[in-house]
Amino acid sequence: MSVKIEVGAGGIPHNQILIYGLVGSVILIYLTYLNTYMQAPYFAFFGGLAAVVALIWGTDTIKHLCSYGLGTGVPSAGMIALGSGVIAALFGATTGIFAPIVTVIIAAIIGAVAGLMANAVVRMDIPVMVVSLIELAIVGAITVLGLAAMACGTFEFLGMITGQISILGFTITSYETSLIGGSIIAVIFMLGAIAIQHSFNACLGPGEQQDRTLMLAAECGFLSMIVVAIMSFAFIDRYAAIITLVISIIGWLYTYAKYIELSKRDAYAWLDAQPILEPKGGA
Amino acid sequence: MSALGGPKQAGGIQPPTTMGLVLGIVLIIIALILAFFLVQMAGLIALIGIIIGGVLIGFGVHFVPVGGAPAAMGQAPGIATGVAMLAAGAGLAGLFGGAWAAPLGFAVALAGGAIGGGLLMAITCTMVNVIYVFGMGIPAASGKVDKDPITGDSFPEYKSQGTEGHGLPFISWVGGVIGGALGGLGGTLIYLELLDVYQAQLPVILNATVEQIAPIAISLAGIFAVAMFLINAVLAAYNITGTIEGPHDPKFKRFPRAIIAAAVASAVAGIFAIGLLELVGVF
Amino acid sequence: MEEIIFGIGITALAGALATVAGAAEDVESDIGSQGDPNSQVQLAPQMGYIHRIFNKAIAGEPPAYGLWVALGAGLAWAFMAMQINPILAIVLGSALAVFVQGVYATTAYLGRTASLAKFGQPVYIDILKSMTTVTMAHAFVAIFATVAMCHLIISALGHPFPLPLLGLVWGIALGAAGSATGNPFYGKERQYQEQKFGAGVPISASGNIVRYAEAGQRNSLDNGFFSAKLGGPASGICFGLIVFFELWRTVVFEEFNIWGPIIVGVFVILVFAIIDRYIEVWARKNFGPYTAPEEASS
Numbered sequence: 001m002s003v004k005i006e007v008g009a010g011g012i013p014h015n016q017i018l019i020y021g022l023v024g025s026v027i028l029i030y031l032t033y034l035n036t037y038m039q040a041p042y043f044a045f046f047g048g049l050a051a052v053v054a055l056i057w058g059t060d061t062i063k064h065l066c067s068y069g070l071g072t073g074v075p076s077a078g079m080i081a082l083g084s085g086v087i088a089a090l091f092g093a094t095t096g097i098f099a100p101i102v103t104v105i106i107a108a109i110i111g112a113v114a115g116l117m118a119n120a121v122v123r124m125d126i127p128v129m130v131v132s133l134i135e136l137a138i139v140g141a142i143t144v145l146g147l148a149a150m151a152c153g154t155f156e157f158l159g160m161i162t163g164q165i166s167i168l169g170f171t172i173t174s175y176e177t178s179l180i181g182g183s184i185i186a187v188i189f190m191l192g193a194i195a196i197q198h199s200f201n202a203c204l205g206p207g208e209q210q211d212r213t214l215m216l217a218a219e220c221g222f223l224s225m226i227v228v229a230i231m232s233f234a235f236i237d238r239y240a241a242i243i244t245l246v247i248s249i250i251g252w253l254y255t256y257a258k259y260i261e262l263s264k265r266d267a268y269a270w271l272d273a274q275p276i277l278e279p280k281g282g283a
Numbered sequence: 284m285s286a287l288g289g290p291k292q293a294g295g296i297q298p299p300t301t302m303g304l305v306l307g308i309v310l311i312i313i314a315l316i317l318a319f320f321l322v323q324m325a326g327l328i329a330l331i332g333i334i335i336g337g338v339l340i341g342f343g344v345h346f347v348p349v350g351g352a353p354a355a356m357g358q359a360p361g362i363a364t365g366v367a368m369l370a371a372g373a374g375l376a377g378l379f380g381g382a383w384a385a386p387l388g389f390a391v392a393l394a395g396g397a398i399g400g401g402l403l404m405a406i407t408c409t410m411v412n413v414i415y416v417f418g419m420g421i422p423a424a425s426g427k428v429d430k431d432p433i434t435g436d437s438f439p440e441y442k443s444q445g446t447e448g449h450g451l452p453f454i455s456w457v458g459g460v461i462g463g464a465l466g467g468l469g470g471t472l473i474y475l476e477l478l479d480v481y482q483a484q485l486p487v488i489l490n491a492t493v494e495q496i497a498p499i500a501i502s503l504a505g506i507f508a509v510a511m512f513l514i515n516a517v518l519a520a521y522n523i524t525g526t527i528e529g530p531h532d533p534k535f536k537r538f539p540r541a542i543i544a545a546a547v548a549s550a551v552a553g554i555f556a557i558g559l560l561e562l563v564g565v566f
Numbered sequence: 567m568e569e570i571i572f573g574i575g576i577t578a579l580a581g582a583l584a585t586v587a588g589a590a591e592d593v594e595s596d597i598g599s600q601g602d603p604n605s606q607v608q609l610a611p612q613m614g615y616i617h618r619i620f621n622k623a624i625a626g627e628p629p630a631y632g633l634w635v636a637l638g639a640g641l642a643w644a645f646m647a648m649q650i651n652p653i654l655a656i657v658l659g660s661a662l663a664v665f666v667q668g669v670y671a672t673t674a675y676l677g678r679t680a681s682l683a684k685f686g687q688p689v690y691i692d693i694l695k696s697m698t699t700v701t702m703a704h705a706f707v708a709i710f711a712t713v714a715m716c717h718l719i720i721s722a723l724g725h726p727f728p729l730p731l732l733g734l735v736w737g738i739a740l741g742a743a744g745s746a747t748g749n750p751f752y753g754k755e756r757q758y759q760e761q762k763f764g765a766g767v768p769i770s771a772s773g774n775i776v777r778y779a780e781a782g783q784r785n786s787l788d789n790g791f792f793s794a795k796l797g798g799p800a801s802g803i804c805f806g807l808i809v810f811f812e813l814w815r816t817v818v819f820e821e822f823n824i825w826g827p828i829i830v831g832v833f834v835i836l837v838f839a840i841i842d843r844y845i846e847v848w849a850r851k852n853f854g855p856y857t858a859p860e861e862a863s864s
Contacts, residue, residue, distance in 0.1 A: 070525075075625040076367050076517045083513040084552065086506060091555045096566030106555060113310060113551040114514060117544035120303025122522045157563055161489075161499050165647070175491070177647050181498035183728035186506050187640030190633040190734060194625055194670070202623055202674040205608075205681025212680070216673055223669055227637060227662060234644040256669070263676040269688035276616050276783055279686045355602035355753030357766030363602045363749035364742060368628035372742025375735040380812060380827075383725050387824045395816075398831035403739060403808050405838040410747045410804035412845050418751045418796050420764035422849040434843070440855035445768025450849075456842050460835060498728060505731045 011210030014060055018135065021057025022104070025050040025142045029100040032149045041153030041240040045247045048228065051146035051192070052221030052251070058139030059199040059217035060210070065132035066200060070124075074204070077136060078197030084110040084133075085140020086189050090180075093145065094157040103141045111137025136196070143192040144185070147228050150244060151188070152179045152235040160185075163235060177234070184231055191227070195220035212262040219259050222252035296537050307547040314550040321558045322480060329476040330553050336472035337515045337549025341541040343465025344370045344519035347404070348455035348529040353447070360425050360448040360455060360528050362411055367513070367520040369407075370466050374512050376403040377467015378474055382505065385475060393471055400467020404459040408451055415450040423450030428531050433457060448528075458529030470512050473549075477504035477556055484560045507556045514552060515545040573817035576722040580715045581810030584740075587711035588805030589798040591631060591740055592748030594704035596756075596793040597697060597786045598622030598671060600630065601745045603753035606775050608678060611687035613773030618690050620697045620786040621678045622671045630670075631708070631741030632734055638663035638709040639716055639733025646729075656717060660710040667709075668702045697786050704790075712736055715809065723817065736809075743805040751797035756789055764853060 028050035034043040058081065066074050088110055092103025114137070115130035126132075149155040152163075163178035164171050175181045199216040203209075225248035233241045264270050269277070299307075311334070318330040347370050350361025362369060381396025415421045424441040425431070426448030431438070434453050442448050451459070481500035486493055522541040523534045594600075599607040600622045607621045624630045642659030646652055672694050679689045716732040719725045725732065757775040758767045779788050811834050819826030 070521060075629050076365065076520055078625075079367060079371075079513045079629065080517040083510040083517070086510045087552050087555050090503070090507075091559050091562075094559060094562040098566060110548075110552055110555070114518065114548050116303065116306060117518060117547050118521055121299040121307060121544045121547070122518060122540050123297040123299065124521055125297075163647075175489075175495055176498040178499070180502050181728070182643050182647065183502040183506065183731035184640050184643070185502065186509070186731045186734045187636050189506060189510070190629075190636045194629060194633045198624060198670060198674070199677075201625060202677035203681055205678060206685075207681040207683040209681075212677070216677060219673065220670075223666060227641065227666060230662060231640055231644040234647040256673075259673060260676065263680040263689065266680040266683055267676075267689040268683040268686050271688045271690050271692075273692040274688075274690065276618055276777060277686065277688055279614055279616060352602040352605035353769075355749040356606065356758060356772070357750060357754045358769055358772075362746045363753065364628065364745040365626040368626045368738065369742050369746065372628050372739045376739045376808065376812065379725070379727070379732070379735050380816065382727060383816060384820075384824075384827070385726070387820075391824050391828070394825075394828045395831075398815075398828050398835070399812055401835055402811055402831055403743070405835045405842075406807045406811070407743050407746045407804055409838045409842045409845070410743075410800055410807075411750070412842055412849075414747055414751050414797070414800055416845050416849040416853075418800070419754055420853060421754075421766060422853045423846055436846075436850065441850065441853075443762075443765030443768075443856060445770055446766035447769075449766040451842075453843055453846060456839070460839075497726070501726050502728055502731060505727055509731075509734065 014064055017057050017060045021053055022138070025054040025146065026100050026104065028053060029142065029146055029149060029155060032155060033097070035153050041236040042243055044150045044153045044232065044236060044240055045244040047146040047149030047155070048225035048244065048248060051143045051224065052218055054139045054142040054146065055195055055221040056214050056217045058136055058196045059213060061132050061135040061139065062197055062200045063213065064128055068126045068128065074201040075197050078193045080114060080133065081136035081140040081196055082144070082189055082193040084114060084137035085192065086144050086185070088137060088141040089144035089148070092141065093155055093160060096156055099155045100145065103145050104138050107137040107141035108134050139196060140192060143196065144188055147188045147191065147224065148179055148185060150225065151184060151228050151232045153240065179235060187231070188228065191224040195224050207266055209262070209266055212259065212266060215255055215259045215262055219252065219255040222248050222255055226252055299540055299543060304543065307543055310547050311550045314554040317554050318557055321561050325480065325483065326557050329480050329557055330550065332476035333473050333511070333553035334546050334549050336469040336476070337511060337545045338542050339465045339469030339472065340374060340512055340515040341519040341545030342538055343462045343469060344516050345523060345527060345535050345538045345541065346458040346462030346465065346530055347373070348451060348459050349526055351526045357419065357421055357449040358446045359526065360423070360450060360452065361526060362407070362451070366523065366525060366527065367516040370462065370516045371512060373400040373403045373463035374466030374470040375509065376400055377463070378470040378508055381467065381471030382474060385478065389475060392475055393468055396471025397464040397468040401460045401464035404463030408456045408459045412451050421449050423452045424448045425452045425455070425528055425531065427528050427533060432531055454531050455529035470508050473511050474504050474508040477507055480557055481560065488560055488563055503559070511549055511552050514548055518544045518548060570818060570821060573723060576718055577810060577813040577817050580718050580813055581806050583711040583715040584809035585802040585806030587708045587715070587740055588744055589802030590704045590707035590711070591744040592801035593790050593793045593798040594701050594708060595627050595744065596748060596752040596797065597704065597790040598701045599786065600624060601627045602749050603757055606753065606757050606773065609773040610775045611682045611685040615774060615777060616687055617775060617777045618693060618783050618785050620693055621675050622701065623674045623678050624670050626741070627745035628738045628741035632738040634663050634667050634705060634709050635712045635737025635740065636730050636734040637666060638713045640730040642713055642717070643729040652717060656710060656713050660706055660713055663709050664702050664706045667705045668698050671698050671701055693785065700787060700790065708740070712740055719813070723813065739808065740805055743808060744801040747804045748793065748797040748801040751800070752789065752793050756792050
């Protein structure tokens with residue numbers, strides 16, 4: 001009774017997306033380092049853009065992995081990706097300027113171990129399993145690191161655990177009102193875990209088209225950026241947070257409109273308040 | 284959750300490959316050595332605790348009776364949801380209780396975590412049967428065995444035509460509670476071990492009191508416990524290809540594979556979680 | 567003693583909030599056909615049954631609710647950090663989380679339906695217009711109640727987790743309880759209303775979901791009304807009991823002995839074992855063995 005996962009063929013080859021995704025997201029995360037140079041968090045939004053790029057790549061990876069049939073839902077792949085990713089991202093963050101690179105390496109190690117265990121011990125015997133879980137762990141880690149950098153303006157661990165609280169006009173440093181102390185990292189974890197799997201899960205079917213699925217991935221990324229931007233008001237300068245919020249809203253509106261357009265293109269028919277169209281010959 | 288067909292694993296259980304086993308043992312040993320060098324004896328004990336916790340989670344998932352999509356139509360026995368997610372629900376409810384009882388001592392916290400997970404599953408499984416019996420008029424019947432190993436009830440004559448069984452027989456109920464308790468125990472164990480490590484290291488690094496760093500230590504330990512829980516639960520879900528009826532299901536015999544996979548994955552993920560604070564301030 | 571009485575009051579309030587949250591969660595997911603019954607909504611067009619039912623394939627309910635509640639809690643935490651009153655902060659946080667839920671719902675319907683073009687399933691845009699708002703309203707109730715409950719657990723009972731992490735934990739538990747209890751009722755009794763009562767849906771009938779209502783064509787709002795009769799309240803009781811017993815055993819019995827909550831927990835589990843066994847035996851006695859094989863009516 002189970003439905004076979006069918007995916008559309010064609011589109012941009014996966015390896016190309018992989019390279020653009022990896023290089024692009026690491027560069028974008030590094031651009032948030034401009035904050036440290038300028039002494040102001042106006043470039044925090046680059047972290048969110050890195051997450052968007054990574055999510056587009058991760059969606060294509062999930063599509064490749066899940067076309068083999070995992071035996072359980074697509075969301076599980078997102079969970080294992082972000083579970084590995086959040087550990088790698090927080091470990092990487094402790095290495096200062098090297099954070100994005102270290103994060104990618106650590107995520108690759110955890111993903112490789114999970115993939116090897118899934119293939120060699122659990123005997124899933126899926127050819128792309130190891131590579132896919134490595135990619136997914138890296139995507140998860142970059143998503144966490146990018147959104148965290150966007151929320152608090154830096155990808156360094158000490159920046160994530162210290163926050164300011166103002167009581168009666170005095171500003172004091174507090175660990176409780178920080179990104180990690182307040183567990184906002186848990187929200188970022190879930191945002192990534194749903195965003196990474198949603199696009200493929202929502203578009204799967206025989207009529208799946210790569211451009212539509214990837215557009216949805218970008219939409220999910222920008223949507224996650226919007227809420228992280230709102231939460232970043234608690235951590236960074238008000239004007240910097242407004243910049244982030246405006247950029248994410250513009251990106252979201254564009255991708256959402258584009259996605260609806262693409263759905264209209266692919267749909268059998270686009271009807272408003274019409275009765276059920278019985279197929280020819282009856283059901 | 285969704286309508287995805289799993290790979291058909293006909294015939295006997297495929298044993299783990301030799302390469303996988305050797306690699307797993309090597310990885311665990313490397314992780315243990317690293318833990319000893321990074322955080323001395325405390326690190327070694329913490330990592331062993333994390334590995335045991337991961338194994339308990341991986342083992343516990345096999346007890347949880349999950350029917351997936353067919354269960355929602357009364358076509359297959361079990362609870363109608365995803366196995367990794369149901370186990371996560373129970374395990375995290377256990378983590379809630381365990382974390383609450385953490386100041387009262389190690390043994391109380393562990394027992395609290397186990398009971399928390401078991402309680403969630405006990406109530407959920409009972410309500411599932413309430414819906415099946417009083418909402419849908421369907422008695423419980425297993426599809427995999429003819430007699431309930433605990434109560435001795437016979438099933439074939441209660442199974443409706445064209446289905447693989449339905450509802451939750453008593454053996455599945457017991458399995459669910461055991462699974463929830465093991466999940467809660469494992470999750471709490473990982474949390475407590477990590478909390479110990481962070482509470483010992485953070486005050487030194489940040490030059491602060493234990494009370495001041497408590498939010499960071501709790502958040503880090505909590506999010507890592509959630510992350511490792513999900514990695515192990517998903518690996519176990521892959522092992523049983525999505526659905527299982529409980530401890531009487533033939534698929535239950537696959538559990539050694541999941542235990543090895545969970546131990547290795549927890550060791551590798553755990554070493555990064557334990558070593559997290561070693562690099563702070565180095566770069 | 568006074569502390570215990572205060573704690574019991576908070577426990578009762580948290581349990582009540584959880585009950586409301588569980589009921590709203592199940593009705594919400596059934597209106598959107600989220601979770602496992604989704605497979606049938608997805609399958610029907612492939613079998614030639616074109617329908618007008620919302621296909622909100624976001625993820626399983628546990629991860630989806632893990633996100634909504636964690637997000638609501640995270641936003642509420644951030645607003646509280648900006649010195650906004652907690653009640654207002656929770657309302658604002660839940661409202662923004664519901665916005666995210668609504669956007670995810672629309673993209674899921676458009677994506678799944680557009681990918682079914684081969685089978686002639688059109689996108690009914692009025693479904694999005696009329697039903698997204700209804701699921702969002704139910705989701706708001708569920709998220710607000712759960713976040714408020716988490717806030718109570720932290721501020722009044724002193725749980726050490728920060729609000730977003732607690733939101734994640736209880737959000738996943740909410741989704742697990744709601745999907746486990748509510749899904750079969752919607753999946754079997756509503757989608758396959760035409761099949762025999764008291765028997766599982768034969769596998770041969772898969773995909774033949776009911777598509778016509780008492781008047782006109784069935785849409786998901788009819789399913790919400792149906793779920794609200796039993797599936798929703800049962801899910802609510804399930805989640806309410808979980809939260810209540812989890813808090814109650816700690817709040818009341820920790821004072822007497824640190825092992826008190828654990829002993830009481832074991833006792834409660836045993837009570838539920840007896841209830842479950844009673845229900846099972848009752849069903850076996852009353853529904854009788856199916857001696858003659860039944861015909862699958864599809």
